[in-house]
Amino acid sequence: MHGYAGKILIVDLSKGKVVSKELERSRAKKYLGGVGLAASYLWEHIDANTDPLGPENMLIFTTGPVNGTGFPPTGRFAVCSRSPLTNIWAESHAGGFFGPMLKYAGYDMVIITGRASTKVYLAIDDRNVELRKAEHLWGKDVLETNERINEEFPDAEIACIGPAGENMVKYASIQVCRHRALGRTGMGAIMGAKGLKAVAVRGTGEISVAHFEKFWEFVEHARERYTKERWGIAAQESLGKYGTTSLVEAEQEIGRLPTKNHSTGVYKDYDKIGGEAIRAHVRKKRRACMGCAIQCKYVAVVDEGKYRGTVTEGPEYETIVAFGSDELNADLGSIVHANYLCNKLGLDTISTGKSIAFAMELSEKGIISEKIKWGDADAMINLIHDIAYRRGLGNELAEGVRNMARKLGGEAEKLAVHVKGLEMSGQDGRAHKSIGLTHAISVRGADHLRSISCLDELGYVDIARERYKEDAKTILNLRSEELKGILVEDMETNYAIVDSLIICKYGTMWPPILYYPDYANLIFYITGFKEYSDVKGVRKLGERICMLRRAINAKLGVTRKDDTLPYKQLHEPMPDGPAAGEVVHLDKMLDEFYDARGCTRDGKPKYSKLKELGLKDVGDELVRRRIITEKS
Amino acid sequence: MGTRKTRIMIKQENCTGCKACMLACSAWHTKKYSLAMARIWVNEIDELTVVPNVCRHCVSPACMKACQYGAITKEGEVVLINPRKCTGCRACVSACPFGAIKYSEKLKIPLKCDLCDGDPACIKACITGAIY
Numbered sequence: 156m157h158g159y160a161g162k163i164l165i166v167d168l169s170k171g172k173v174v175s176k177e178l179e180r181s182r183a184k185k186y187l188g189g190v191g192l193a194a195s196y197l198w199e200h201i202d203a204n205t206d207p208l209g210p211e212n213m214l215i216f217t218t219g220p221v222n223g224t225g226f227p228p229t230g231r232f233a234v235c236s237r238s239p240l241t242n243i244w245a246e247s248h249a250g251g252f253f254g255p256m257l258k259y260a261g262y263d264m265v266i267i268t269g270r271a272s273t274k275v276y277l278a279i280d281d282r283n284v285e286l287r288k289a290e291h292l293w294g295k296d297v298l299e300t301n302e303r304i305n306e307e308f309p310d311a312e313i314a315c316i317g318p319a320g321e322n323m324v325k326y327a328s329i330q331v332c333r334h335r336a337l338g339r340t341g342m343g344a345i346m347g348a349k350g351l352k353a354v355a356v357r358g359t360g361e362i363s364v365a366h367f368e369k370f371w372e373f374v375e376h377a378r379e380r381y382t383k384e385r386w387g388i389a390a391q392e393s394l395g396k397y398g399t400t401s402l403v404e405a406e407q408e409i410g411r412l413p414t415k416n417h418s419t420g421v422y423k424d425y426d427k428i429g430g431e432a433i434r435a436h437v438r439k440k441r442r443a444c445m446g447c448a449i450q451c452k453y454v455a456v457v458d459e460g461k462y463r464g465t466v467t468e469g470p471e472y473e474t475i476v477a478f479g480s481d482e483l484n485a486d487l488g489s490i491v492h493a494n495y496l497c498n499k500l501g502l503d504t505i506s507t508g509k510s511i512a513f514a515m516e517l518s519e520k521g522i523i524s525e526k527i528k529w530g531d532a533d534a535m536i537n538l539i540h541d542i543a544y545r546r547g548l549g550n551e552l553a554e555g556v557r558n559m560a561r562k563l564g565g566e567a568e569k570l571a572v573h574v575k576g577l578e579m580s581g582q583d584g585r586a587h588k589s590i591g592l593t594h595a596i597s598v599r600g601a602d603h604l605r606s607i608s609c610l611d612e613l614g615y616v617d618i619a620r621e622r623y624k625e626d627a628k629t630i631l632n633l634r635s636e637e638l639k640g641i642l643v644e645d646m647e648t649n650y651a652i653v654d655s656l657i658i659c660k661y662g663t664m665w666p667p668i669l670y671y672p673d674y675a676n677l678i679f680y681i682t683g684f685k686e687y688s689d690v691k692g693v694r695k696l697g698e699r700i701c702m703l704r705r706a707i708n709a710k711l712g713v714t715r716k717d718d719t720l721p722y723k724q725l726h727e728p729m730p731d732g733p734a735a736g737e738v739v740h741l742d743k744m745l746d747e748f749y750d751a752r753g754c755t756r757d758g759k760p761k762y763s764k765l766k767e768l769g770l771k772d773v774g775d776e777l778v779r780r781r782i783i784t785e786k787s
Numbered sequence: 788m789g790t791r792k793t794r795i796m797i798k799q800e801n802c803t804g805c806k807a808c809m810l811a812c813s814a815w816h817t818k819k820y821s822l823a824m825a826r827i828w829v830n831e832i833d834e835l836t837v838v839p840n841v842c843r844h845c846v847s848p849a850c851m852k853a854c855q856y857g858a859i860t861k862e863g864e865v866v867l868i869n870p871r872k873c874t875g876c877r878a879c880v881s882a883c884p885f886g887a888i889k890y891s892e893k894l895k896i897p898l899k900c901d902l903c904d905g906d907p908a909c910i911k912a913c914i915t916g917a918i919y
């Protein structure tokens with residue numbers, strides 16, 4: 156099968172058994188790859204009784220047809236499961252080199268169930284696959300684990316957990332290529348619970364494509380579009396030069412830079428932690444994921460102060476917000492060091508930083524007795540260790556802000572900034588209405604990457620006109636709730652394809668260079684699937700994947716009441732900055748989104764829509780479980 | 788296209804380690820994408836140091852002298868391997884002082900840069916000017 160390695164690995168850790176199976180062609184065709192393919196397995200395997208940290212939960216490493224080919228960016232992969240942090244659908248993505256390497260070894264996916272009786276790691280050396288002892292690695296941090304495994308298994312790409320994953324911190328990450336994180340939704344905690352320290356892979360095989368000459372040309376053209384033409388130059392001048400760090404300045408300008416535990420959208424010291432400051436003080440080297448033509452990654456080195464000598468990839472925008480503005484911390488060295496520590500201990504920087512900001516606000520309001528002052532970088536660094544090793548207050552914070560707020564009750568619940576249990580990424584719907592809707596409806600919780608629109612955020616006027624014609628003006632209005640349901644439905648469909656191919660959000664989201672016609676070409680040239688050779692076909696594919704993920708969540712009990720926002724964004728007007736006075740009026744946007752997506756007004760997939768998308772069996776199962784009716 | 792390349796130059800500090808060169812190399816030669824079939828390599832020393840490595844097309848090639856079967860020749864300034872004459876003895880791999888020849892167990896040939904008939908695919912794939 157062109158574009159695929161052709162096999163999947165089924166690992167049962169309880170039995171210590173690894174089996175290789177053919178990838179079913181019909182399934183690949185229906186769900187393409189990446190999160191689509193993973194969702195098709197999780198739909199069959201998990202329900203409300205699946206304990207996310209129990210042996211029965213399924214952890215899926217997944218790639219798509221693009222990965223391992225020459226398309227710039229080719230290096231991505233994802234891990235999907237039921238999240239221990241949110242208890243719903245989980246997907247977490249990373250770049251680097253691991254995904255392609257897995258395919259070169261011959262596998263499109265690795266599906267892991269069970270729990271190992273003694274700690275193990277999975278070693279995949281082309282077709283030689285074995286579970287190796289990992290007792291000697293348990294307790295080791297990510298950097299040391301990489302070193303040790305590479306001594307035993309040279310040239311392997313490694314996805315591993317650190318102490319945070321072993322201790323089942325609810326938002327523990329899986330780290331790849333040392334500094335890249337599958338951060339969100341606690342996938343590292345699942346590996347920890349399963350007694351699986353790492354997956355290491357070395358592959359010498361190859362990936363073929365269906366229409367090589369056309370694909371080669373498409374790749375050459377894509378490289379031009381990513382580096383030269385109008386948006387390519389824009390990408391190089393922003394992402395190429397600053398990574399995502401220049402967003403700090405951009406968000407300050409529109410009043411959407413989360414500050415003081417998402418209380419406001421402007422930060423007076425933004426320039427001390429923004430893109431220009433990073434470039435002047437810590438940025439030392441540009442790096443990249445496999446085959447990429449945008450190359451947003453960079454290496455930071457702290458040259459002075461307390462954290463002198465710290466070397467890490469990043470920090471990116473989200474991490475700068477999480478350890479900077481959101482904690483009123485303008486000490487750049489400590490932000491870089493916090494990033495380094497999270498990578499080393501295996502923690503999601505967003506959830507970690509936001510949990511600490513939550514603790515700072517609880518402390519200020521006297522809800523907890525610990526004294527943690529805003530902007531206290533030392534306290535922040537100490538708490539990162541305490542979270543990873545579950546000590547004292549860190550042990551409470553390791554459960555995530557929703558769990559901690561529930562325990563404290565009352566006022567604390569109003570201060571916990573999350574949706575569906577996932578700590579919120581660095582945006583604020585009060586200043587950018589479409590991101591408010593995105594956070595509310597995202598299938599994995601308060602996350603931007605499933606459907607954020609940069610068209611209104613960064614002002615891509617021409618592209619908005621091209622895509623939405625006469626509606627463009629309304630769509631581009633940051634502070635209006637009008638038509639945002641339509642916009643977000645389109646973005647979610649778009650990114651569901653992106654996350655199944657799997658390509659990067661840079662070049663598809665920011666700048667929005669690729670769109671459905673490009674995906675149609677890309678999928679057809681690589682796989683030869685005729686179904687997806689036109690816009691109608693790929694759009695239907697995107698809708699199918701979106702709907703299947705929503706169906707999984709519906710099965711797990713998610714309804715409209717969960718598609719909501721933190722108290723602050725619904726009830727407390729933005730106190731200052733360009734968006735002062737704004738709150739998010741969610742209901743109208745939700746109705747519009749559900750109608751466009753094909754959901755009931757209660758947020759559940761409609762039977763008729765599921766049928767139209769080729770998911771009748773999914774609809775029947777939801778009817779059988781009395782979640783929806785056949786009449787919907 | 789202009790002049791044919793007779794050598795690939797490396798500007799190491801520009802290399803970001805993306806390996807686009809390796810994928811382009813593999814695809815140009817085999818129509819398939821694989822790191823193991825590339826004839827150029829990118830080695831990561833640490834976070835700040837990535838080093839591309841490729842055949843220098845030496846003036847006086849050690850590999851050519853080491854080959855007892857006449858499989859390695861110089862065509863003008865370009866050092867080429869004739870796979871039909873190669874016996875797979877790997878003397879060239881040992882002889883190259885730069886480690887710029889690797890033997891492929893799968894293809895049963897030594898992998899070495901042949902400059903893609905004068906228009907190297909790796910150069911076109913490199914967006915940072917590390918290979919030129």
